[in-house]
Amino acid sequence: MSRHTISVTVNGSAEYVDVPSNMTLLQMLREKLALTGTKNGCEAGECGACTVLLDGEPVNACMVLAVEVDGREVTTVEGLAHDGQLDVVQQAFVEEGGVQCGFCTPGMLISAHSLLDRNPHPTEEEIRQALVGNLCRCTGYTRIVRAVQKAARGRV
Amino acid sequence: MAKDTQTVDPVGKSVPRLDAFDKVTGAAQFTDDLQFGPGLLHGRVVRSPHPHALIRRVDGGRALAVPGVKAVVTGEDTPGFIGLYLKDRHIFCTDRVRYVGDPVAGVIAVSEEIAEDAARLVEVEYEVLEGVFDPLTAFQPDAPLLHPDLGSYEVVPFIFPRPGSNVSNVFRVRKGDVDAAWAECDCIIEETYRVPHIQHVPIEPHVAVARWDASGEVTLWSSTQSPFAQRDLIAQTLGVSQGDMRVIGNYIGGGFGSKAGVSMEALAVAMARRVIGRPVKVRLTREEEFCCAFVRQGLVAKVKIGGTKAGQILALAVEYYWDAGAYTEYGVNITRAAGYSSTGPYTIPNVKTDSYCLYTNHPVGGPMRGFGMPEIHWSIEQSVDRLAEALDWDPVQFRLRNCVQGGDKIVTGMVMHPVGLSECIERAARAVEWGKQEPPTAPHKRRGKGIAICWKAPAMPPNPGSEAWVRFNEDGTVSVGVGGQELGQGVFTVAAQMAAQALGVPYEWVRISHPVDTKYSPYEWQTVASRITWSMGNAIKAAAEDARQQILEIVARHWDESPDELDIRGGEVISYRSERSLPLASMVVYGLPRPDDQGWIGGPIIGRGSFMPTYVTGLDPETGQGERAVVHYTTGAQAVEVEVDTETGQIEILRLAAVYDVGKAINPNQVQAQLEGGVVQGASSALFEALLFEEGRPLNPSFVDYRIVTAVDAPRQIVGGYVEVPQDDGPWGARGVGEHPMIATAPAIANAVYDALGLRFNDLPLTAERVFMALRECEGNKGSRGFLRARE
Missing domain, CATH: 3.30.365.10 (Aldehyde oxidase/xanthine dehydrogenase, molybdopterin binding domain)
Incomplete structure (x- = not known):
């Protein structure tokens, strides 16, 4: 297995990471950078628990090799709050009860962010479509959708 | 949580979740998030490809020869039976496999990849048997028997297996006279319904990390609804004292029952026994999650x-x-x-x-x-x-x-x-x-x-118990010990509401002591059966009332009044008679001086509560x-x-x-x-x-x-x-x-x-x-x- 040293910006901070060529971005975040907020739910790109932003676009981190992010920017759930202040989407999830077990939450938050960046005033159906790749087994999605709606209002 | 909010009498109010902040920031720790350093080893389970077969031979020699492989564990290492109500299961199969995915061996290696590759090299020879794939077939007297030793399994008194058949329990009701009643019916409907197997599909797959120390202490970190049941059952099977078996349960990424009892966790413990001092992690893949847990x-x-x-x-x-x-x-x-x-x-x-x-x-x-x-x-x-x-x-x-x-x-x-x-x-x-x-x-x-x-x-069972304790910090905030697990249902929040209500302090003053750790946390049978709000709630209420009574008696002596005339409201002890008040912070750890200033009364307050239903017949x-x-x-x-x-x-x-x-x-x-x-x-x-x-x-x-x-x-x-x-x-x-x-x-x-x-x-x-x-x-x-x- 060949090894590579990559340079990547994670949550605004420049990192140099030594990775084997078969390591995924998910493994790199969790095992090399101890950013365990990004979750491993299936390692097959199906559940969305590992959703992160790569150069601003949502990706399943389990489907991206670490070497592919060389020179690029990654945002994880740990990069959303600043100085202990929740951002508007996080705050809306707390207030609307969009969190139960919390395992899908980091991926949900990232997908919600991505949606609101692209479409600041989404309809309910657009929100549901945007979250279709993020499985949640606890909430029934109602409060998650409501939280994204609230966040959209709050971002204006 | 907003520290300036003061919610008094929180029971019945929609206070915000205690755990939401940590869960939206990625700070909440789930078992797979714990860091074990470079000493961590990885376990991979070798599973049966056959639904029903006898095991003729298991040979881990080729796997063991792979660089980076530390040990191969088989059924010979785990001869005992395990189970909650009926001990019908080995940790690793010994002589027979009974479903596709039944664990036959475990490979421990320095990385997941090596463990996975080496697991393919474990040689298992099977003698394939006829399978049973439908309960009606299984019920037939001539059906192949899955558990010929059913009669020798240990079982609780309210379960009734029928040895010599595939029936491991039967429950009968005979009430009134059904046969006579049909004649009085104007209409009778008769139908057969079928419900397929489904899976719980927690978004977090099962994961367990185990370590055996040379001293004999065994630690299991697991994503579990049942830290105490796992302690008890695994300790029994592996011949460890419950006092030396410690289970630590972090946040759970969804359970729905799949993480109750013991399913895959004992595999990690049995594997770790072969590599004393080294933690061994076993994490189910999503495919295993669908078919190899419950x-x-x-x-x-x-x-x-x-x-x-x-x-x-x-x-x-x-x-x-x-x-x-x-x-x-x-x-x-x-x-x-x-x-x-x-x-x-x-x-x-x-x-x-x-x-x-x-x-x-x-x-x-x-x-x-x-x-x-x-x-x-x-x-x-x-x-x-x-x-x-x-x-x-x-x-x-x-x-x-x-x-x-x-x-x-x-x-x-x-x-x-x-x-x-x-x-x-x-x-x-x-x-x-x-x-x-x-x-x-x-x-x-x-x-x-x-x-x-x-x-x-x-x-x-008729007698599952709950314990709780309530302690205080110097500023009057409250630590509540619970053994119930937070798997998304909001139990920590409800626990804090109940403790605050029974004590007379604001909700925001209460902290729940977690992760649940069987070494330090109060006992809880299992977080199952929709029983925690009720059963653990009774224990928390009792613990808070115990602490409250101690506080009232101490302050009553300090004021030379009767405890019956005192109350705790909003975190202060008040007297309805003298209208005096005293913040809890001034006495819950350091006590109070006697009225004559010669000596002290009280000391650190600890309230204890336990609950067990005693009335089920x-x-x-x-x-x-x-x-x-x-x-x-x-x-x-x-x-x-x-x-x-x-x-x-x-x-x-x-x-x-x-x-x-x-x-x-x-x-x-x-x-x-x-x-x-x-x-x-x-x-x-x-x-x-x-x-x-x-x-x-x-x-x-x-x-x-x-x-x-x-x-x-x-x-x-x-x-x-x-x-x-x-x-x-x-x-x-x-x-x-x-x-x-x-x-x-x-x-x-x-x-x-x-x-x-x-x-x-x-x-x-x-x-x-x-x-x-x-x-x-x-x-x-x-x-x-x-x-x-x-x-x-």
């Missing part, structure tokens, strides 16, 4: 029900054949729960029930949200609907006429406690405008409404009759409106109402959240979910092939509601509601689909394909669209 048991239900034109259900005879899988150590009690709840929430004078737990060569059937109740209510609630129609009764009125009331003698002879089920039914029906017909949104669509009701008691094994079968039942009703697309077979849930009698809503918002999540999980099981097998081989163990409801599929309009008829043995009158919203959802949908199409579906799930095919068949029988015209 699955929900399958069921074949034969139901015969009869009633009178006056609208009374007179007699019920049911046979439940549970497809309980390869091992039934936990599942035997599902059979029992199904038996003692076999009437559903109805008072029926004549009942005959036979509920059989059957071994099959399917994955291990275990507890899942509802513990047998969603499965049996699928058959009960459609049968009741059919009977109502045949007797020309409205489904809602028929249920109101027959549903259980406080004081009724229910199926086991137990006298029902006060219950608000009738109000639940009326409110659920009202919420979907029962009786009012709306036109469909397109000519090829049909609309219908359906209702279903349910009950469920906490299913457990045994039941006659021949008749299922006894004084008190269970602690109590939570009841409720669900009504639903659907629209079915006759061109695609797709069912759309337009609105769904769920109303439950929770006794007391400690946190109304959390109750609503449980209702929403539960009905959507129920809807997912109704519309999509089935684990498919071909001769025991799983066909769809992935998210692509096993669909669960997504944000797009989920019902848009869910109306949750609750009724509060207090429970006499619950804290502030509360009873649990975590599992219940899943129970009535599927039959309510089926009844609505019947209302829309005039078609009954006896088997789950109601996939679009199945509905479409049924419509096609119906057209073929009646001519083009004839069935539709017939209902117009």
Whole structure:
């Protein structure tokens, strides 16, 4: 297995990471950078628990090799709050009860962010479509959708 | 949490979740997030490719030769049996495998990749045996036996295996005289229903890390609903003192029963024993999660029900054949729960029930949200609907006429406690405008409404206990120790509300001590059965009241007053007589000076509480009759409106109402959240979910092939509601509601689909394909669209 040293910006901070060529971005975040907020739910790109932003676009981190992010920017759930202040989407999830077990939450938050960046005033159906790749087994999605709606209002 | 908010008397208020901040920032630690450093080893399980076979030889030699492999563990290392109610399971198989995925060996290596590669090199020689893949086949006297040693297994006294057969438990009810009652019925309905295996699908797969220290202490970090049950069961099997076995349970990424008892965790512990001092992590892949932890048991239900034109259900005879899988150590009690709840929430004078737990060569059937109740209510609630129609009764009125009331003698002879089920039914029906017909949104669509009701008691041994403690910090904030697990249901929040209420401090002052660690945390049997708010709640209330009493006595001596005249409000001790007040911070750790200033009173306050139901009685094994079968039942009703697309077979849930009698809503918002999540999980099981097998081989163990409801599929309009008829043995009158919203959802949908199409579906799930095919068949029988015209 060949090894590579990559340079990547994670949550605004420049990192140099030594990775084997078969390591995924998910493994790199969790095992090399101890950013365990990004979750491993299936390692097959199906559940969305590992959703992160790569150069601003949502990706399943389990489907991206670490070497592919060389020179690029990654945002994880740990990069959303600043100085202990929740951002508007996080705050809306707390207030609307969009969190139960919390395992899908980091991926949900990232997908919600991505949606609101692209479409600041989404309809309910657009929100549901945007979250279709993020499985949640606890909430029934109602409060998650409501939280994204609230966040959209709050971002204006 | 906003530190400046002060919520006094928080019970009954929708305070925010304690854990939400950590969960939205990524700070909340789940088991797989814990850091073990470079010493961490990885375990990979070698699993049987055969549903039923004898193990002739296991050779780990080639795997062991791979650089980086530390050890290979086999059944020889784990000769003992493990199990909650019936010890019928080895940790690693010794002589026989009974399902595809049964663990045969474990490989420990320095990396996941090496462990996975080396696992393929473990050589196992099998002698393949004939398998059993259906509970009715398993029930036949000449069926292949899965557990020839059933008679020698250790079993609790309320489970009744039949050695020499595949029946690992039977529960019988004989109440009244069913045979005589049929003659008095104006109508009798007889149907057979089938419920497939499904899986819990927590988004977090099972994960466990174990370490054996040279001193003999064993530590297990696991994503578990049951730290204490795992401590007890694994310690017993591996010959370790419970005092030397420590289980640490972090946040759980969804459980729904799959992380109750012991499923895969003992594998990690058994592997770690071979590499003393090194932690070993075992994490299930999603494929393993679908088939190698617990699955929900399958069921074949034969139901015969009869009633009178006056609208009374007179007699019920049911046979439940549970497809309980390869091992039934936990599942035997599902059979029992199904038996003692076999009437559903109805008072029926004549009942005959036979509920059989059957071994099959399917994955291990275990507890899942509802513990047998969603499965049996699928058959009960459609049968009741059919009977109502045949007797020309409205489904809602028929249920109101027959549903259980406080004081009724229910199926086991137990006298029902006060219950608000009738109000639940009326409110659920009202919420979907029962009786009012709306036109469909397109000519090829049909609309219908359906209702279903349910009950469920906490299913457990008669005597599961809870402990709690309450301690104080120097500033008056409170630390509460609990052994119940936070798996999303909000138990820490509710625990803090109860402690604050009983103590007289603001909610924001309470901290819950977690992760739950069996070495330091109070005892809790398991976080299952919707029992924690009720049972652990009783322990917390007792602990807080104990601390409160100590505080009042100390301050009373300090003030030279009587404790009866004092109270704690808003974190201050107050006197109603002298109108003095004293902040808790000034005395809960350092005590108070005596009135004459010579010496001190009190000291660090610690309140303790414990609770165990002592009033559940045994039941006659021949008749299922006894004084008190269970602690109590939570009841409720669900009504639903659907629209079915006759061109695609797709069912759309337009609105769904769920109303439950929770006794007391400690946190109304959390109750609503449980209702929403539960009905959507129920809807997912109704519309999509089935684990498919071909001769025991799983066909769809992935998210692509096993669909669960997504944000797009989920019902848009869910109306949750609750009724509060207090429970006499619950804290502030509360009873649990975590599992219940899943129970009535599927039959309510089926009844609505019947209302829309005039078609009954006896088997789950109601996939679009199945509905479409049924419509096609119906057209073929009646001519083009004839069935539709017939209902117009």
